[in-house]
Amino acid sequence: xxxxxxxxxxxxxxxxxxxxxxxxxxxxxxxxxxxxxxxxxxxxxxxxxxxxxxxxxxxxxxxxxxxxxxxxxxxxxxxxxxxxxxxxxxxxxxxxxxxxxxxxxxxxxxxxxxxxxxxxxxxxxxxxxxxxxxxxxxxxxxxxxxxxxxxxxxxxxxxxxxxxxxxxxxxxxxxxxxxxxxxxxxxxxxxxxxxxxxxxxxxxxxxxxxxxxxxxxxxxxxxxxxxxxxxxxxxxxxxxxxxxxxxxxxxxxxxxxxxxxxxxxxxxxxxxxxxxxxxxxxxxxxxxxxxxxxxxxxxxxxxxxxxxxxxxxxxxxxxxxxxxxxxxxxxxxxxxxxxxxxxxxxxxxxxxxxxxxxxxxxxxxxxxxxxxxxxxxxxxxxxxxxxxx
Amino acid sequence: xxxxxxxxxxxxxxxxxxxxxxxxxxxxxxxxxxxxxxxxxxxxxxxxxxxxxxxxxxxxxxxxxxxxxxxxxxxxxxxxxxxxxxxxxxxxxxxxxxxxxxxxxxxxxxxxxxxxxxxxxxxxxxxxxxxxxxxxxxxxxxxxxxxxxxxxxxxxxxxxxxxxxxxxxxxxxxxxxxxxxxxxxxxxxxxxxxxxxxxxxxxxxxxxxxxxxxxxxxxxxxxxxxxxxxxxxxxxxxxxxxxxxxxxxxxxxxxxxxxxxxxxxxxxxxxxxxxxxxxxxxxxxxxxxxxxxxxxxxxxxxxxxxxxxxxxxxxxxxxxxxxxxxxxxxxx
Numbered sequence: 001x002x003x004x005x006x007x008x009x010x011x012x013x014x015x016x017x018x019x020x021x022x023x024x025x026x027x028x029x030x031x032x033x034x035x036x037x038x039x040x041x042x043x044x045x046x047x048x049x050x051x052x053x054x055x056x057x058x059x060x061x062x063x064x065x066x067x068x069x070x071x072x073x074x075x076x077x078x079x080x081x082x083x084x085x086x087x088x089x090x091x092x093x094x095x096x097x098x099x100x101x102x103x104x105x106x107x108x109x110x111x112x113x114x115x116x117x118x119x120x121x122x123x124x125x126x127x128x129x130x131x132x133x134x135x136x137x138x139x140x141x142x143x144x145x146x147x148x149x150x151x152x153x154x155x156x157x158x159x160x161x162x163x164x165x166x167x168x169x170x171x172x173x174x175x176x177x178x179x180x181x182x183x184x185x186x187x188x189x190x191x192x193x194x195x196x197x198x199x200x201x202x203x204x205x206x207x208x209x210x211x212x213x214x215x216x217x218x219x220x221x222x223x224x225x226x227x228x229x230x231x232x233x234x235x236x237x238x239x240x241x242x243x244x245x246x247x248x249x250x251x252x253x254x255x256x257x258x259x260x261x262x263x264x265x266x267x268x269x270x271x272x273x274x275x276x277x278x279x280x281x282x283x284x285x286x287x288x289x290x291x292x293x294x295x296x297x298x299x300x301x302x303x304x305x306x307x308x309x310x311x312x313x314x315x316x317x318x319x320x321x322x323x324x325x326x327x328x329x330x331x332x333x334x335x336x337x338x339x340x341x342x343x344x345x346x347x348x349x350x351x352x353x354x355x356x357x358x359x360x361x362x363x364x365x366x367x368x369x370x371x372x373x374x375x376x377x378x379x380x381x382x383x384x385x386x387x388x389x
Numbered sequence: 390x391x392x393x394x395x396x397x398x399x400x401x402x403x404x405x406x407x408x409x410x411x412x413x414x415x416x417x418x419x420x421x422x423x424x425x426x427x428x429x430x431x432x433x434x435x436x437x438x439x440x441x442x443x444x445x446x447x448x449x450x451x452x453x454x455x456x457x458x459x460x461x462x463x464x465x466x467x468x469x470x471x472x473x474x475x476x477x478x479x480x481x482x483x484x485x486x487x488x489x490x491x492x493x494x495x496x497x498x499x500x501x502x503x504x505x506x507x508x509x510x511x512x513x514x515x516x517x518x519x520x521x522x523x524x525x526x527x528x529x530x531x532x533x534x535x536x537x538x539x540x541x542x543x544x545x546x547x548x549x550x551x552x553x554x555x556x557x558x559x560x561x562x563x564x565x566x567x568x569x570x571x572x573x574x575x576x577x578x579x580x581x582x583x584x585x586x587x588x589x590x591x592x593x594x595x596x597x598x599x600x601x602x603x604x605x606x607x608x609x610x611x612x613x614x615x616x617x618x619x620x621x622x623x624x625x626x627x628x629x630x631x632x633x634x635x636x637x638x639x640x641x642x643x644x645x646x647x648x649x650x651x652x653x654x655x656x657x658x659x660x661x662x663x664x665x666x667x668x669x670x671x672x673x674x675x676x677x678x679x680x681x682x683x684x685x686x687x688x689x690x691x692x693x694x695x696x697x698x699x700x701x702x703x704x705x706x707x708x709x710x711x712x713x714x715x716x717x718x719x720x721x
Contacts, residue, residue, distance in 0.1 A: 220403070220404070224404055224407045224411070226646075226647075226650070227404065227408065227646075227692055227695045227696050228695070229650040229651075229653035229654045229691050229695060230654050231653075231657050232653070232654065232657050232672060232687070232688055233415070233688070235657070235676055236415045236676055236688060237415060237418070239419065239677065240415065240418035242419075318535075318536070322538060325538050326539075326540065326658050332676070345538070345541065348541070348544070351547050351548050351551065354544055354545060354547075354548040355548060361541060361544075361545075364538060364541050367536075367538060368537055371535070372533070372536045376532075
């Protein structure tokens with residue numbers, strides 16, 4: 001459109017009837033609900049339509065709910081050693097014995113030392129039918145390391161064992177250890193992302209809002225950080241953690257390391273969004289009314305791109321979980337007695353394990369599921385983050 | 390163009406300096422130095438320690454000097470191609486690393502080529518057949534590759550190759566070629582061993598590449614010039630290849646910058662599992678035994694590889710895209 005005056009010849013149609021201002025705007029209740037909905041509500045509606053993302057979200061919720069009560073869900077304590085049952089393969093839980101219904105039960109284990117290959121061999125003892133016990137008292141534990149208890153959702157049968165996912169070289173139940181490991185592996189991503197989120201918002205916010213030399217310096221720093229391959233740097237940093245630290249402090253150290261290298265992507269996103277938004281009219285208006293930079297950033301700019309940030313944060317949690325797994329696998333990350341999925345995979349370090357005790361690789365299944373779920377959830381969130389499109 | 394190249398090179402210098410400083414800080418981070426752990430080890434074994442010798446070594450290696458002096462010496466050494474001294478092996482780092490640096494570069498380069506070859510057709514197919522069953526399943530497989538820890542995939546492939554082919558696929562060449570001079574046969578042996586690490590490392594990067602190409606091509610396909618072309622009766626294949634595909638190619642080259650760190654990270658851990666003669670396994674050992682100059686030169690080399698990769702991708706982009714060449718910076 002130009003402001004040039006129209007030539008006189010350009011004639012156009014003018015309606016003769018009176019103009020009714022409400023005539024065009026009659027909305028169905030459906031439309032009205034849509035137009036009046038808040039931004040977050042629109043996002044929720046859009047997100048709900050992305051079915052895979054919703055399913056992934058539910059799966060993640062289940063995983064995270066499980067870490068609240070790992071001790072109760074696990075049939076054994078994670079450190080209980082069954083010295084008579086080393087490297088037991090996963091046991092099947094049956095419902096029917098000789099054609100009649102018994103309810104969930106396992107067969108007893110027959111052990112036999114094979115002197116040819118010097119290996120313990122286990123077989124089902126079909127004469128022993130051992131029904132599982134539910135809501136029962138079993139291995140002692142300390143709930144979240146504080147409250148002692150013995151209550152379990154499911155316990156091994158009296159006079160028998162229950163190794164649904166087998167045991168490791170010390171005879172510890174793999175299922176229990178995976179359940180306990182979830183607590184560490186899943187929280188490491190959350191704490192790490194909190195660190196990188198805070199750093200990203202603060203640094204990116206400063207660079208984007210003030211621009212100029214602050215922006216220049218930040219950009220250079222980000223460039224330097226981004227040209228480092230992450231894993232070798234993580235390796236070097238975690239190798240620098242003193243061996244004398246307690247496992248819990250090491251845990252926090254590792255989360256810090258994972259978070260410290262990850263903020264650059266978020267900072268970049270914040271910066272570019274801020275650079276675009278600060279030119280908008282509402283921002284100028286706020287400035288003219290005398291709002292402080294802190295108020296403008298926090299109150300006016302942040303809400304308009306928060307949804308994008310949450311989506312990209314969700315997408316960067318998986319890389320932290322995989323990073324921890326890789327570090328612990330190499331023996332540079334968390335150390336026993338802390339149990340994480342990476343620490344468990346550390347046992348599956350050589351080809352003999354794949355050949356002889358493949359169930360030791362099972363902790364990789366939850367890793368894959370969680371990483372996939374976070375990726376799909378993040379995709380759904382990213383699509384929903386801009387509900388007006 | 391020349392101005393742009395010179396500018397790009399000048400920008401690289403402070404970046405590399407900053408990287409070298411960070412690397413040096415990191416390798417200095419662990420409390421104590423190699424000589425201290427060496428003395429502790431000797432004492433633990435009950436052997437006598439000659440403290441005069443330790444003091445002599447400390448002076449020899451400059452471990453008693455202030456931090457900045459040590460750093461300056463290290464950087465000037467690097468500039469002259471002197472990587473420092475490995476305490477663990479009692480040899481100059483140059484002699485210890487040998488072919489490892491070049492093999493790392495080779496593996497990384499091959500992986501990038503692999504990622505391109507795999508991601509390109511799949512990405513184009515997914516974009517042109519959006520929401521088809523094949524699109525969904527290819528995307529899912531890509532995601533699966535992203536979510537599976539590399540090292541475990543390497544382990545399983547190692548086992549499967551052993552069962553199916555009865556050969557060991559660990560390493561990067563036949564054992565008889567190790568430490569032998571470069572010959573044609575040695576090259577062929579390396580090529581025969583290269584595919585396993587390349588596939589394993591490539592899986593994680595490929596998924597991201599497919600997604601980006603698909604998204605770019607989809608954006609391009611919705612534009613009006615495509616509709617115009619179709620309306621004028623251009624054959625579908627020509628319509629796809631002539632313009633939209635060319636437009637969506639830019640990220641392929643621009644992505645080297647983000648792909649390379651990923652690949653080098655992946656290579657570091659995969660090479661530990663597959664025991665490749667690259668930088669990964671030795672870096673791990675060097676970090677464990679506080680062999681600081683050895684670890685430092687590996688870290689520095691990996692970062693240098695990435696910086697060079699980004700440089701190459703920027704220059705290629707400038708060749709391809711006149712907007713970048715003329716404005717002097719990448720268009721975001």
